[in-house]
Amino acid sequence: MHPWISQRAGSFDSSGIRKVFDLAAQLTDPINLSIGQPDFDVPREVKAAAIEAIESGKNAYSPTQGIAPLREALKKEVSAKFPHHGDRDLFISSGTSGGLVLSMLSMINAGDEVIYLDPFFVMYPALVRMCGGVTVPIDSYPDFRLDADKIAAAITPRTKMILMNSPANPTGVTASRSALKAVAELAADKNIALVSDEIYSRFHYDEEFVSPAEFNDQTIVIDGFSKSHAMTGWRVGYVHGPSEIIAAMLKLQQYSFVCAPQPSQWGALRAMEIQLQGHIDDYRRKRDLIMDGLSDRYEITKPGGAFYVFPKAPIASGAAFVEEAISRGLLIIPGNIFSDRDTHFRISFAAPDETLHRGIELLREMAKR
Ligand code: PMP
Numbered sequence: 534m535h536p537w538i539s540q541r542a543g544s545f546d547s548s549g550i551r552k553v554f555d556l557a558a559q560l561t562d563p564i565n566l567s568i569g570q571p572d573f574d575v576p577r578e579v580k581a582a583a584i585e586a587i588e589s590g591k592n593a594y595s596p597t598q599g600i601a602p603l604r605e606a607l608k609k610e611v612s613a614k615f616p617h618h619g620d621r622d623l624f625i626s627s628g629t630s631g632g633l634v635l636s637m638l639s640m641i642n643a644g645d646e647v648i649y650l651d652p653f654f655v656m657y658p659a660l661v662r663m664c665g666g667v668t669v670p671i672d673s674y675p676d677f678r679l680d681a682d683k684i685a686a687a688i689t690p691r692t693k694m695i696l697m698n699s700p701a702n703p704t705g706v707t708a709s710r711s712a713l714k715a716v717a718e719l720a721a722d723k724n725i726a727l728v729s730d731e732i733y734s735r736f737h738y739d740e741e742f743v744s745p746a747e748f749n750d751q752t753i754v755i756d757g758f759s760k761s762h763a764m765t766g767w768r769v770g771y772v773h774g775p776s777e778i779i780a781a782m783l784k785l786q787q788y789s790f791v792c793a794p795q796p797s798q799w800g801a802l803r804a805m806e807i808q809l810q811g812h813i814d815d816y817r818r819k820r821d822l823i824m825d826g827l828s829d830r831y832e833i834t835k836p837g838g839a840f841y842v843f844p845k846a847p848i849a850s851g852a853a854f855v856e857e858a859i860s861r862g863l864l865i866i867p868g869n870i871f872s873d874r875d876t877h878f879r880i881s882f883a884a885p886d887e888t889l890h891r892g893i894e895l896l897r898e899m900a901k902r
Contacts, residue, residue, distance in 0.1 A: 535740050544662040549870040550655065552778070556859045564891045566880045567864040569702065571763040573812055573839070579762060583801035585795040595795040597787045599625025599771070603802045608792065610805075611754075611773050617751045623773040624783055625798055627790040628765075629732045629757035632772040632782075633660055633791075636728050636753055639781040641666040645693035648684055652843065652871040654702045667691070670873060676834050677701065677843070679708035681715030682822075688719075694726040695719075697745060700733040702841040703879040705820075705836020705872045710743045717748035726778075732770075733754045734840040735809055738817040740837070762804045767797035816840055819882040819889060826893035830900035840883040843868065847900050851875045854899075863895050 534543055558562060562890065586592075608623050623681055626632035629808060633656060641647065643665035647656050651670035658668045669692070671683050685696060695716065699708035708716075720727035727745060729752055734742045747750035757770030786792070824835055824870070831844040846854035846868075855867040855878050864876060868877030882889060882898075 536701070538698050541663055541665075543562075543587050543882045545659040547655075548660075549867065553859070553864075553866060553870075555854070556856070557864050560861070560862055560864070561861070563859075564863045564888055564895065566882070566884055566888065566892045567720055567866050568764045568881050568883060570843075570883065571760060571816075572885060573763055573803050573813065575767075576764050576804065576807045578807065579764070579800045583767075583800035586799035590693060591740055591795050591799060593795065595625075595792045595798055595842075596791055597624070597783055600795065600798045600802070603798050603805075605661070606802060606805055607763045607771055607773075610696060614744070615746055615750070615800045618746070618845070620776050621773055622749070622776040623771060624777040624779055624786070624854065625793045626755075626757070626770040626772050626782075626786065627793045628682040628754050628759060628768040629730065629770040630656065631768070631786070631790050631793070632755040632757070632770045633657075635782040636755065636772070636778075637661065637664045637666070638785050638789075639778065640694060642693070644691060647694045647696055648687050648692060649696040649698070650677070650679065652874055652877070654698055654869065655870055657696055657698075666693070672873075674874065674876075675832070675845075677704040678704040679716060680713040681712055681719055685719055688723060688725070689707050691727050692723070694728055695854065696728045696730065698730040698733075699837070700736060700838025701841075702733070702839060704834065705839040705841040706834060707737060707740075707837035708743075710740075713745045714748045718768070720745075721749045721751065723802045727752045727756050732760050735761045736813060736816060736840060737838040738813070738820060738836075742838075753778060758801045758804055761809060762801075762807065764797070764800070764804070767794065767800060769793050769797045769801040783896050816883070819886070822886065822889055823880065823882045823893065826889075827896060830897050840881055842880045842882065843877050844880065847875050849876070851878050854878060858895070858899065861895060861899075865892075884900075 641664040753774035831843040869875035
């Protein structure tokens with residue numbers, strides 16, 4: 534390692550995902566089921582609002598906490614959802630990722646333990662280590678269910694945070710209302726920070742979305758427009774939680790991200806008025822298409838949300854299976870990027886139907902042996 538590189542930067546590695554993208558770059562016309570963003574484009578009205586913002590000179594820094602109209606609109610939505618939460622403040626972050634970074638920086642001291650489910654979103658362990666924290670992954674195989682008893686058993690005097698993600702990346706699994714309630718109450722009882730990454734909240738197919746904040750008014754909720762409105766490159770997220778925590782996060786935002794891009798925030802304000810139901814219904818249908826196509830050949834948990842499925846590979850190593858799939862033109866992601874285990878792989882069904890059909894056909898063939 535180069536002598537200038539900090540222990541912080543050396544404390545995690547991103548070579549796994551890079552290897553997949555290097556292999557992918559060699560493919561012509563791949564069947565691409567690897568993308569973590571919707572396959573529809575940003576709604577036209579949202580583009581128009583951002584263009585109008587740029588052309589009318591809204592190109593400077595915004596306030597650290599975000600432009601007032603967006604913040605007010607989101608606050609209104611949040612207080613309607615949680616009318617009994619008195620002390621809840623909200624700010625606009627630079628994507629959900631920005632909110633995650635700031636929640637770690639504002640709450641994690643060296644040696645603090647952070648509990649989250651394995652499989653996990655790739656950023657979680659990296660961010661915990663970046664802040665000198667200790668990762669405490671909870672094995673959730675084979676059905677990836679949130680189990681409050683397993684979380685309770687992992688709590689120690691050093692536990693500082695429980696980081697939740699329902700619907701989850703990479704499994705698409707949604708936590709039940711009763712499990713969310715149990716974990717939310719556990720966190721409250723033990724005075725542990727509960728952070729809920731709700732970026733897939735609108736992609737919820739079978740039941741109504743439930744936030745753990747419903748059961749714990751100290752929950753820090755992180756959400757954003759990246760997935761819901763296909764705005765991953767626009768970098769607009771938001772965080773709401775107890776006002777003292779939000780103030781600490783804003784102090785850190787002021788000296789790091791500064792603010793979310795101002796034109797994107799005007800786009801996001803317009804995005805709040807857009808009906809998403811058509812897209813959600815379409816993704817529910819795509820979820821069913823994948824499940825119908827693969828569940829007789831693969832061990833696979835039906836996802837209740839997001840746009841991922843996480844089947845078990847038919848050979849011992851998920852990574853070896855993915856390498857073979859890529860060599861045959863199918864782009865999927867090995868499970869060991871999201872897990873301490875190397876047994877599964879991630880499919881994203883945010884893709885055109887034709888691509889899904891080609892992927893299913895090849896995966897069915899690869900399962901036969
Ligand atoms: N959380 C999860 C669970 C995600 O899957 C992603 C994106 N892949 C993010 C956060 C980051 O999203 P954003 O673009 O808002 O930073």
